[in-house]
Amino acid sequence: MTKTGPLAGLKILEIAGIGPAPFCGMLLADLGADVVVIERVSPNSENIDLGSGAIVNRGKRVIALDLKSPEGVAHVLDLVQRGDVLIEGMRPGVMERLGLGPEVCLARNPRLVFGRMTGWGQQGPLAQAAGHDINYIALSGALWYAGHPGEPPMAPPSLVGDIGGGALYLAIGVLAAAMHARDTGNGQVVDAAIVDGSAHMMNLLLSLKAAGQVASIRGCSILDGPHWYSTYRCADGNFISVGSLEPKFYALLCKKLGLAGDSSFDDGYDRDAWPELKQRFSEIFAMRTREEWRTLLEGSDACFAPVLDPDEAARHPHMAARGVYREIDNILQAMPAPRFSGSSLPIPGPIPLHHEDPSTIRRGWSKPDRCGITARTDCCE
Numbered sequence: 001m002t003k004t005g006p007l008a009g010l011k012i013l014e015i016a017g018i019g020p021a022p023f024c025g026m027l028l029a030d031l032g033a034d035v036v037v038i039e040r041v042s043p044n045s046e047n048i049d050l051g052s053g054a055i056v057n058r059g060k061r062v063i064a065l066d067l068k069s070p071e072g073v074a075h076v077l078d079l080v081q082r083g084d085v086l087i088e089g090m091r092p093g094v095m096e097r098l099g100l101g102p103e104v105c106l107a108r109n110p111r112l113v114f115g116r117m118t119g120w121g122q123q124g125p126l127a128q129a130a131g132h133d134i135n136y137i138a139l140s141g142a143l144w145y146a147g148h149p150g151e152p153p154m155a156p157p158s159l160v161g162d163i164g165g166g167a168l169y170l171a172i173g174v175l176a177a178a179m180h181a182r183d184t185g186n187g188q189v190v191d192a193a194i195v196d197g198s199a200h201m202m203n204l205l206l207s208l209k210a211a212g213q214v215a216s217i218r219g220c221s222i223l224d225g226p227h228w229y230s231t232y233r234c235a236d237g238n239f240i241s242v243g244s245l246e247p248k249f250y251a252l253l254c255k256k257l258g259l260a261g262d263s264s265f266d267d268g269y270d271r272d273a274w275p276e277l278k279q280r281f282s283e284i285f286a287m288r289t290r291e292e293w294r295t296l297l298e299g300s301d302a303c304f305a306p307v308l309d310p311d312e313a314a315r316h317p318h319m320a321a322r323g324v325y326r327e328i329d330n331i332l333q334a335m336p337a338p339r340f341s342g343s344s345l346p347i348p349g350p351i352p353l354h355h356e357d358p359s360t361i362r363r364g365w366s367k368p369d370r371c372g373i374t375a376r377t378d379c380c381e
């Protein structure tokens with residue numbers, strides 16, 4: 001498979017896991033990297049278990065190796081020597097026990113970027129404990145803000161921790177380290193912990209907190225309290241969102257809702273009035289269907305959008321015009337992001353169905369040149 005895209009030529013080994021590390025691998029494969037996943041050997045099948053890994057495996061090649069056998073470890077080290085980046089998402093110490101820890105791998109390839117994805121981080125009192133997205137963002141402080149006053153917090157399933165605080169930070173980390181390795185010839189370990197990434201993502205909220213705009217009491221901040229920044233149920237049971245943060249946009253929303261003459265809506269920043277005005281908005285939005293609100297508000301500066309499920313989102317005219325979703329092989333998939341001016345709309349690679357022979361990968365991955373990136377020939381005499 002010849003890959004194109006801004007990361008074409010970057011050779012990545014991914015040790016199969018769950019959640020954020022495979023998602024990071026998909027992101028890099030979408031951008032053109034050659035990602036080879038090492039799965040466990042399954043006694044019953046030569047085929048890949050499509051299960052939950054179908055979309056995150058797109059554009060990758062998959063091999064099956066028993067990493068608890070000397071042969072499996074030798075195969076990995078051979079690919080480590082030829083590759084640019086390794087990513088893994090196992091509990092700290094697992095790779096070391098397999099004989100594939102950073103020390104061994106970097107001794108084999110000093111330019112290697114060794115990307116490690118965990119929830120708690122490689123070090124710290126909780127490093128060895130099992131956990132998942134919801135636990136990591138609970139600890140980092142990110143989950144606290146998600147919820148209504150007096151109710152348990154609720155986060156979008158695995159988006160804030162696994163994807164936002166995890167996979168995306170791992171991707172940025174390994175790409176930064178790969179640039180560094182190109183320039184210096186030195187690889188390194190990237191320790192991407194969801195507690196770190198999701199805390200880092202809080203810096204915008206923390207600056208609003210420092211400015212007094214985000215309070216430590218739920219429902220009293222500009223992003224979780226006002227009637228103009230919320231979701232509402234419509235007459236047909238569907239939902240809409242409004243987010244008219246700036247006074248001029250809020251004024252337009254009120255005008256479109258027929259509230260321009262009602263002085264109780266004049267000061268959108270009066271926190272004491274928010275609960276009552278939210279109730280009024282609830283009653284107003286309950287009077288029409290989501291489609292009727294779309295007709296009135298969508299595309300205006302009132303800062304409105306309908307709340308859609310993914311199938312509806314794929315059909316929405318704006319999303320359809322941009323080709324954000326596509327059904328490929330009967331699976332709805334979001335297309336690669338972001339977009340690059342030097343390439344047309346990226347098409348993700350196919351979802352692999354069969355394991356490859358490790359020696360095919362080995363043959364295709366020649367040993368690194370002096371720059372460590374085999375596809376880059378312009379920088380070596």
Ligand SMILES: CC(=O)SCCNC(=O)CCNC(=O)[C@H](O)C(C)(C)COP(=O)(O)OP(=O)(O)OC[C@H]1O[C@@H](n2cnc3c(N)ncnc32)[C@H](O)[C@@H]1OP(=O)(O)O
Nearest residue numbers: 019039040065066067068089090091118119130131132133
């Ligand atoms: C919904 C979500 O939030 S997903 C995010 C979940 N969290 C993370 O990904 C954070 C980092 N990962 C972890 O903390 C852990 O992997 C957990 C908690 C997710 C899962 O824990 P466990 O199932 O106990 O797996 P753990 O990572 O400890 O070990 C994996 C085992 O598989 C083995 N293994 C992995 N690949 C192979 C292979 N190809 N061949 C042979 N053995 C293999 C490892 O050697 C290890 O065995 P060991 O326990 O004998 O050392």
